[in-house]
Amino acid sequence: MFGARAGNLKTAVNALVTTLEKGLVPAEIFNDSEVFEQEKDRIFARSWVFLTHTSEIPSPGDYVLRYILNNAFIVVRGEDGIVRAFLDMCRHRGMRVCRAEAGNASHFRCPFHGWTYRNDGQLIGVPAEREAFGDGFHKEEWGLLPLPRLEEFDGLLFGNLDPGAPSLVEWLGDARWYLELVTKRSPAGLEVLGPPQRFVVNTDWKLALETFMSDSYHTLMAHRSLIELGIAPRDAKYAMYGEQIHIPGKGHGAMVVGGPPGAKLPPFWGYPEEMMERAKSSYPTRTHWEVARETRIFLITLFPNFSLHNPIRKPDHLYPTPVPMLTFRVWHPLGPGRIEVISWGLVERDAPEWFKEKARHSYMRFFGSSGTFEQDDTEIWSHVAQNAGSTLGRKLLFNYQMGQTVASDPNWPGPGVAYPINFTDENLRNFYRRYLELMLS
Numbered sequence: 001m002f003g004a005r006a007g008n009l010k011t012a013v014n015a016l017v018t019t020l021e022k023g024l025v026p027a028e029i030f031n032d033s034e035v036f037e038q039e040k041d042r043i044f045a046r047s048w049v050f051l052t053h054t055s056e057i058p059s060p061g062d063y064v065l066r067y068i069l070n071n072a073f074i075v076v077r078g079e080d081g082i083v084r085a086f087l088d089m090c091r092h093r094g095m096r097v098c099r100a101e102a103g104n105a106s107h108f109r110c111p112f113h114g115w116t117y118r119n120d121g122q123l124i125g126v127p128a129e130r131e132a133f134g135d136g137f138h139k140e141e142w143g144l145l146p147l148p149r150l151e152e153f154d155g156l157l158f159g160n161l162d163p164g165a166p167s168l169v170e171w172l173g174d175a176r177w178y179l180e181l182v183t184k185r186s187p188a189g190l191e192v193l194g195p196p197q198r199f200v201v202n203t204d205w206k207l208a209l210e211t212f213m214s215d216s217y218h219t220l221m222a223h224r225s226l227i228e229l230g231i232a233p234r235d236a237k238y239a240m241y242g243e244q245i246h247i248p249g250k251g252h253g254a255m256v257v258g259g260p261p262g263a264k265l266p267p268f269w270g271y272p273e274e275m276m277e278r279a280k281s282s283y284p285t286r287t288h289w290e291v292a293r294e295t296r297i298f299l300i301t302l303f304p305n306f307s308l309h310n311p312i313r314k315p316d317h318l319y320p321t322p323v324p325m326l327t328f329r330v331w332h333p334l335g336p337g338r339i340e341v342i343s344w345g346l347v348e349r350d351a352p353e354w355f356k357e358k359a360r361h362s363y364m365r366f367f368g369s370s371g372t373f374e375q376d377d378t379e380i381w382s383h384v385a386q387n388a389g390s391t392l393g394r395k396l397l398f399n400y401q402m403g404q405t406v407a408s409d410p411n412w413p414g415p416g417v418a419y420p421i422n423f424t425d426e427n428l429r430n431f432y433r434r435y436l437e438l439m440l441s
Contacts, residue, residue, distance in 0.1 A: 011028075012026040012028035012029045012032060012035060012394075013026075013029060013035060013038065013436070013439055016029060016432065016436060017436060017440075019397060020400075020429065020432050020433065020436065021429075022401075023399065023400045023401030023402075023404055023425065023429065024397040024398070024399065024400065024401070025397065025398045025400050025432065026394075026396075026397055026398075027387070027388040027393055027394055027395070027396045027397065027398055028388065028389075028394040028395070029204075029206070029388075030204040030206060030207055030337070030384065030385055030388035030389075031204055031336055031337035031385045031386070031388040031389030031394070032336055032389065032394070033335075033336045035336070036333070036335060036336040038439060039333070039439070040069055040333075042438050042439050042441070043304050043435070043438050043439065044068065044069050044161075044304065044305075044333065045069070045161050045162060046160070046161070046162045046165060046438065047160065047165075047171075047303065047304045047438075048149075048151075048158040048159070048160050048165070048168050048171045048172075048302075049068045049158060049159055049160070049304070049305065049306070049330070050156060050157070050158050050302075050305075050306040050328070050330050051064075051066040051068075051073065051075050051085065051150075051157045051158060051159050052064050052066055052075050052157050053155050053156060053157070053190065053191075053192055053328070053344065053346065054083065054152065054155045054156075054157060055155065055189075055190065055191040055192050055346075055349070056102070056192050056195070057075065057076065057077045057083065058077070059077065059104065060077055060078065060079045060080075060081060061076070061077065061078075061079065061104040061105055061106050061119060062076070062077050062102075062103075062104050063075060063076035063077070063098070063102065063103060063104070063105060063119070064101065064102045064195075065088060065098055065100070065101045065102070066085075066159075067332055068147075068159055068161055069161075069333070071087060071161070072087070072088040072089075072096065072098075073085045073086060073087060073088060073147050073159065074086050074087075074088050074097075074098045074108065074144075075150075075157065075159075076105075076119045077119075078119050078120040079106065079119065079120070080120070082120075083150070083152075083157065084120060084121060084146060084147075084150065085146065085147035085150045085159055086117075086121045086144035086145060086146055086147065087144065087145040087146075087147070089144075089145065090110040090112065090113075090115055091115070091123065091142045091143070091144065091145070092110065092112070092113055092115045092142075093112055093113065095110050095111060095112035095113075097109065097110045097111075097115075097117060097144070099111070101195070102195055105119060106118070106119055107119060107124070107125075108144075109125070113127065114126075114127040115127075115142075117143065117144050121143045121144040121146060122139075122140070122143045123139040123140075123142045123143050123144075124139065126139065147159045147160075147161075148160060148161055148162060148163040148165075149161075149162070149163060149165055149168075151167065151168035151169075152168075153168055153169070153172060153176065153179065153183075154179065154180070154183035154184065154189070155183065155189050155190060156179075156183070156328075158306075171250070172250075172252070172302065173247050173249075173250045173252070174247050174250075174415035174416050175247050175250065175252040175254070175300065175302060175416075177288075177414055177415050178245070178254045178256075178300050178414065178416075179300065179308070180283070180284060180288060181288060181291065181292050181295070181298060182298070182308060182310055182326065184282055184283055184284055184288070185271075185275070185278075185279045185282060185283070185292070185348060186275065186278055186279065186282055186348040186349065186350055186351075187278065187281075187282045187350075188348060188349040188350035189348075189349055190326075190346045190347065190348060190349060191346065191347060191348075191349045192344050192345070192346050193344075193345035193346060193347055193356070193359070193360045193363065194345070194360075196342050196343055196344045197341075197342075197343045197344075197368055197369045198340055198341065198342050198343070198369075199340070199341050199343075199369045200334065200338065200339070200340050200341075201338075201339055201340075201341055201378045201381060201382060202337055202338055202382045202385060202386070203337065203338070203339055203378070203381035203382050203384065203385040204333075204336075204337055204339070204381075204385050204388070205304075205305050205331040205332070205333045205339050206435075207381045207384055207385060208331045208339060208341070208377075208381055209301050209305060209307055209331050210428055210431075211377055211381075212299050212301050212307035212308075212309055212329070213253040213254075213255075213299070213300075213301035213307070213427050213428065213431060214244060214253055214255070214422075214424070214425055214426070214427035214428045214431075215428075216239035216240055216244075216255060216257070216422035216423060217239075217240075217402065217423050218377075218380075219232070219236070219238070219239045220236050220237065222376050222377065222380055223373060223376055224236065225372075225376075226372060226373065226376075229317065230314075230317065231313065231314055231317070231366075231372070232313075233259070233260050233263055233265070234260075234263075235260035235261075235263065237260070237423075238257075238259075238260045238263070239255075239257055239297065239422055240421060240422050240423045241257060241258050241259065241260055241261070241421075241422070242255060242256050242257035242258045242295075242297075242421075242422050243255070243256045243409060243412055243418045243419065243420060243422070244256075244403075244418065244419045244421070244422045244424055244426060244427055245412065245414065245416040245417065245418040245419075245427075246416055246417055246426060246427045246430035246431075247415070247416045247417075247430075248416070248417060248430065249434070250303060250434060251303030251304070251430065251431050251433070251434030251435065252300065252301065252302050252303055253300070253301055253427030253428070253430060253431060254298070254299065254300040254301075254416075254427075255297070255298070255299045255300075255422050255427075256291065256295055256297075256298055257295070257296055257297035257298070257299075257422060258294050258295065258296055259296050265296050265312060265322065266312075266321070266322065267293050267294065268292055268293050268295070269292075269295060269296060269297075269298070269310065269311075269312050269324035270296070270312045270321065270322040270323060270324050271324055271355075272351075272352060272355055274352070275348060275351060275355075276293075278350070279292060287413045287414065290413065291413065291414060296311070296312045297310070297311040297312060298310040298311075301431075303431065303434055303435075304435075305330055305331040305332070305333070306328070306329070306330055307328070307329050307330075307331070308326070308327070308328055308329075309326070309327050309329070309367065310324060310325070310326045310327075311324065311325065311366075312324045313325055313362045313366055314362075315358050315359075315361040315362040315365065316361070316365065319358070323355070323358040323359060323361075323362050324359065324362070325345065325359050325362035325363040325366065325367070326345065326346045326347060326359070326363070327343055327344060327345055327346070327363055327367045328343070328344040328346060329341060329342060329343045329344070330342040336389070337385040337386070337388075337389055341369075341378075343367065343368070343369070345359070345360055345363035345364070345367075345368075347359045347360070400425040400428055400429060400432075401425065402423060402424055402425040403419060403421065403423065403424020403425055403426050404425075406419050406420070406421060406424050406426070407419075417430075
């Protein structure tokens, strides 16, 4: 399938061309400097990367600083209400003009020589302009550099470094249907529960997202303590029950998890009755509602590095009923075997205030930077990446053969290719097909 185009790539990526359909992935791709350099140029320089949710910048002048690779972008709502993104780099001599991660500003002034830019990117102030540059200086030619592409889907803002990239809608494809299970659950939409948490993990971006795309299997052991504490369902195979869906040719994958047999879990993630009633009329189709009603845990990962996780959880051991939480995260690559996790907690804008507070607690305690699930996962990811970069370990092949004999589910009502069990690596095999397609193009 890919063999003719593999000649100029790192040996490990060449090996993946021949091993992937056997369910084998070279360990070396998870911690190698040459592979990472190729990923920067062939994947992240051409892919749609999540930047922010519009609720982070609701008012004119609101801005956040976000990243694609090593490029810092000011994502700002102008005085005209339009959201734009600019490279945080003065056009004069290259200093950063934005000195905070978030805030509100009508202008950005460079601390080096004082060039000043309006929040729509236009250069409006140059100290001693006539004396320094004469009468022929044209400020309109020296505005901040805009991000080549910036597009929105239901409040989610994505950026792309490639001006010739396909539209965001085309990039998402049928994954939009699954995003709508969350983004259209309420007519009021979502809002962030404060600024994102950010923390560095010594692992590879691909290792991290695998857990949020396909690997329900790890809950048997990695999160065993939470099962024993009663925070997760008592059936250790609880994450197995449901459907795993991928979007062919796109690399996106989702998991829709119901309840274990006999488990007494409320429908619709355990959201309050008033939110459930609103969702019935808010969803674009009845099929959305029927799927959502039977969902207790939902995850989706968009290629290359955005994940959404929406599980049912008890916010603490004393609280009588489960409370769902919602997190977005970006697995931002910093280098080989090193990422920054950017993690948001979100909730429906029109949710009751008591519920917002419980959802925030649930997010912080389980998937915040010191959350119990987060700690379990990040420790393991770090050791896997360390082994993948070792002199002997890098030569091994990892096993991605789970579920190869499982037939797809012809009765699944949503788009994509679905499998009637979450103990399968099919989503990951689909992800790495897309990965190879871009690495080889």
